[in-house]
Amino acid sequence: MENALVATTLSMEKETWELRLYVAGQTAKSVTALNNLHKYCERYLKGRYQLEVIDLLKNPQLAEGDQILAIPTLVRKVPSPIRRIIGDLSNQERVLVGLDIRPLESPEQ
Template identity: 50%
Template structure:
């Protein structure tokens, strides 16, 4: 099975940042349980990383693996739309994970 790798860029410990993280975790657990890595980067504390990855707005999630990379900006509250944008498998494609 493919392991997915995500980086979530946030700006501080805001409600919107928290919601984005929780929504991404929920999505990953529902669709990729056990087959994902998630890193959170605070762009306020690590502006050099945000600049290197050209993060212009937060929260932004970047899917690093599998390639090609994909990005979604926002709190990911529409889980179905976020899953499509990130190219995540349907539940039945991933063995009902």
């Protein structure tokens, strides 16, 4: 059983995370959310993520597919299950727990 757990953990570590950030133009919250997300991804998922930024002012119809009710909203599509976080992503601990990001190594604070 322990080997299965190790194999699952290793496959999750190598899996490419698919993230979507829904914004509405270049508002202060949207810009802050994008900057925070880039910082977390480069620190904890470097080389293992794809980020798509969707501006709902340009493509409002895309909000329905991921059930977006507020902006900015971050959606983790892969790995499953789908997870969502609303807001400017300034609370790092909340974002990491909300997305279930487990650092491969403990970076220095």
